[in-house]
Amino acid sequence: MFNKILIANRGEIACRVIKTARKMGIKTVAVYSDADADALHVEMADEAVHIGPPAAAESYLIADKILEAAKATGAEAIHPGYGFLSERASFVEAVQAAGLTFIGPDPYAITAMGDKITSKELAAKAGVTTVPGHMDIIKDADEAVKISAQIGYPVMLKASAGGGGKGMRIAWNDEEAREGYLSAQNEARSSFADDRVFIEKFIEEPRHIEIQVLGDKHGNVIYLGERECSIQRRHQKVVEEAPSPFLDEATRKAMGEEAVALAKAVDYCSAGTVEFIVDKNRNFYFLEMNTRLQVEHPVTELVTGVDLVEQMLRIADGEKLTMSQDDVTLTGWAVENRVYAEDPLRGFLPSIGRLSRYIPPAESETVRVDTGVYEGAEISMFYDPMIAKLVTYGATRDEAIAAQRRALDEYYIRGIAHNIPFLSALMAHPRFQAGDMTTNFIAEEYPDGFEGGSLTDTTKEAMVVTATMINAIEVSRASQIEGQISEPEAPQLMRWVVTIDNEAFDTSIIPVGDHAEVVIGSKSVEVESDWMPGDPVFKGTIDGTYHAIEIDYDAIGYTLTTDGVSLPVRVQTPRAAELYKLMPEKIAPDTSKLLLCPMPGLVVSIAVEEGAEVKAGQPLAVVEAMKMENILRAERDGVVQSINAAAGDSLAVDDVIIEFA
Template sequence: MAARGLWRAAEWRGRAVRGLPCPKWIWIPRAAKYSCATGQSTIEKILVANRGEIACRVMRTARKLGVKSVAVYSEADRDSMHVALADEAYAIGPAPSQQSYLSMEKIMQVAKESAAQAIHPGYGFLSENTEFAELCSREGIIFIGPPSAAIRDMGIKSTSKAIMAAAGVPVVEGYHGEDQSDGCLKEHARRIGYPVMIKAVRGGGGKGMRIAFSEKEFQEQLESARREAKKSFNNDDMLIEKFVDNPRHVEVQVFGDQHGNVVYLFERDCSVQRRHQKIIEEAPGPGIKLDVRRKLGEAAVKAAKAVNYVGAGTVEFIMDGAHNFYFMEMNTRLQVEHPVTEMVTGTDLVEWQLRVAAGETLPLAQEEISLEGHAFEARIYAEDPNNNFMPGAGPLLHVSTPPADSCTRIETGVRQGDEVSIHYDPMIAKLVVWAEDRRAALRKLRYCLRQYNIVGLSTNIDFLLSLSGHPAFEAGHVHTNFIPQHHAELFPPKEAVSSVALCQAAFGLLLREKRATEAFRRDSGDKFSPFASSSGRRLNILYARNLVLRDGENDVNVTVTYNHDGSYHMQIQDQSFHVCGGLSSKGDSDHVTCSVNGVVHKSEIVIADDAVYLFTPEGREQLGLPVPKYLSGASSAGETGGAVAPMTGTIEKVFVKAGDKVQVGDPLVVMIAMKMEHTIRASKAGTIKKVHYQLGSQVNRHAPLVEFEDEDPTSE
């Protein structure tokens, strides 16, 4: 079976390896209209029932194939990228997903109004919703996904385990029964033996999942998992599984059509995670031998055939140190990390989805699918890794990315000026790279991460650089406990900003100041104005001034002397530097070429929120511009004591009231933000004086939540 109209990525990659000229990522589509299985209709327009980067991803392939796309959007997404990219867009309600993207009735109403023949659910939201797939069937609209029966059987983890065991797929020991009483679950946890995984039966994406390491903490973890599962899936049934120590998370991409054909497109390793959510993925899995790869693929195909699977799906396995693997779950949708599979197989899985949904056979047979090279995907999140990966929200004041090319993909749904909303997942983008082997791909990944510059909120980019450069990760020794095991090396104490970086920042500020005064002179028409000069030229003397930059909590003095030739002499403590160079502007940022004692450095500088952001090939630095106290306003909420909100969100549960006595570590409140549940605990023992918010209250970041008796937040 030929690729038929598809210029496979492997072909041009082979040309690149041999030094021959090759084009950028080019797909040559076949017909723009697809006949359905009945041959009575065609897919000319699809509705994408999602938002963000996956909606944009689907729309780009649809446009490439000549298929019109329809977007839906909440009030918070009115000006978002996926709305701009679509051929049509319809408002579907307020920002909360329960009132917009999760409303089956609203989605179906738009599908009918727009005359869309098919709905692509993306991932998350309604993508694994049995009821929605059945609704599409009743309304005569093609659901671009598997049959509702497969979603139901694989979506309920207890059912899927039983089906897999019957099909001969190895499964992890656990309890998947109907008795959901606390006592029953606790008894089975005791029988299985701690530690155990507590998992939502209808869970996914790490939601509703907790680890209980002992019977003492079982009840608290169970209740927390249930609350999160109820919020995410409207179902709080749980299963208990044996927790495999330091396992690998290996998953296999499968694809089936309506004619009984099922293939696998090899495995991905998604072991390195935080909060049970993936952070970096790669294909193929490091260190996996050919016979294990084949067995994984065959087991995944067996799993898919057991439920008559159609479309894109992922069979996830737990793998131990001896490469024994056990079925964990099946995701009945396209996965976030599907681009790494596309990069190593030269396929477009969204195109495959559209073809299969239209009734075509799979574009390739198993023997025609080859694996070439290595690919990584790094998920770039709005979060603070130094604060337990706490998700954040806020504006993207500045975004610059590495250039996309045939071996580099940037999957995103946001642009500079957009805002990461508290209502949805905090992922900003996916950076995907390919090279001929793992070492080269890893080097490419780190190079591109250093070119991904964001200002406006905290991101995990520096952490991804630290992670991808760790010796154990470079060696492919990955597992799900990787971050806790290597925590000290991944989170080293912050070092002081280097003197060379300070010189670059100071130099950039001086050149920006010079540019501003020159613009003032042009606009004022008075070239002799004393307010229109920043040259520092003085008769018979060299002018010197002091610049103050704030490195964390410390002020750093940079004494700058203006030389007559336009260069500068900078003194930082007992070090002296000769600095010269130039500045060019690109949008809201400046690109600085700076010679420091004869060594030329290139960097990007952005100034925002009283800070200088310096991006260099060696890393990124943030330096404060001190603000006078009379301009800085009141002290931050974080200085008031008590418990403060670590992020903007909604109060989900309140454990304490005025007069209660608490000990260190006692839970105070639970917040829901960025689709995750966060428990705020007492940092010290004391008596509660006041609880500032009630259940359901919206809270801003750093707002005081709980006040202790011995604290007065209004005192100076």
């Protein structure tokens, strides 16, 4: 086995590989850019080598710098993680030419499966079912429209070298086919330096289900069950689980056998994934093969008990698989949520900045947190905005979801926007809980975007009770610190008016240590919690049910967050509440005549000129963030008065791009 390996990646996947290497007694070398000098993977590794400026194209994507770092530190092998150089055949060839071992498949498998057109041709030859479409390269937008019409709408336009949701567009008519082709081509050129685009039939009511495969260098290949990855946004996975709540054993076996056949056809040797689109009748079609480790691999590890990174290391070292297909069993259920630095209330726009507070839920047999950050770390504009992967396990799907909801409520992040409220809302959604999902789930359930979770009566009551209790504890503590009691009744009985969602509740409380009785109107509620002032999350039981509620302080109360719902909660004395009703409301400034930059990003183009008349829905500008192009459109008809930005400008959130008359 290797004595030392270099990890040609960063963030949570670098940390993930380091954990397994450490368990196996293998020393690790990290590489880092200027932006990652203080990153967690650098701290965790045994050694670290600086490789360049923040931009990945000048650091993590420079193969020569990676190889130089490996040689300088005496590393014997290189693990690529995912993304960056993980599926670049030329990098594998360079690693091998340098006398090092690539911890992954051979160049042929990467080349064959890395090109979506070639991979579909090989899949068909191997007897794998493929989606109908036009596999030849499309030469221009006119041809894209013509072929799309011939295939029959809806169609999917895809970058041949694409991945991670980039370079993909769905078209339902000629106009969308033309626009989608150009956008997919531009995005592919920017992300992959390869603007080839092909077209295939878009399967309606589709599920995205993938099969994990393991292959060694001795011709042995097995599959380790499936992952359901249907909850997606902009073709990027948001929630994954294993197994799928949709597959039966016969379909699982058929998909697994086709995945193995494809892997054998390209002499695959490592831990890879064969992805399928599955329709409502469980007909499945080959989508693509990812020859590297997948982001969502932890759910497979939890239900199979197999450490996929360990298997990759052993396979790369020439060992045979020690398990056969009959040895693979799926036990329990696992659910993974991708925690991102993005604002779901602002169209999921990326968020950058420093993590002023970062408190993940405690890891246990049922909770796993794969992260590459820590409190005080910075989320950079140069890389993918993933903060962590939160994975939970249970004996059943319901138990795994319940553990996920609890862990999300306990996850406390401040300093940047994040998507935890959205993930909590997904976990609470009745349709998700029933396993009724397609890749259109988010678009169907949130057609106008995410506006916050649903405030149920149970959640509202929990917030009222929590606000009453924590306020009482703080008032009692303040009285003790001051050495006097401001009101004779305070230690025994406190009365408040708690206002939430424009509804006022008369409450009273008798706090006794970790236990309290809160009265809301005429209803009495028992509360138990060891919460102390300064704790950012209230954890305790309310009438016997566990709740985790995040706390942020306001001038006259708190902002409480739980189950995807975040609301201000005022806690006042009865007299203060009476006077508050007389206060005038603050009017928000009018920005209806401004096009504001919705995220930190680079202006790619401005589509209008000063004095031009624009119609609602018309493209106004394109802003690139995290290598994704975002088209900004007019919300209403108007006339352009002034343009305050130009192509190439770097903008911050809410910078004014265009003013309208």
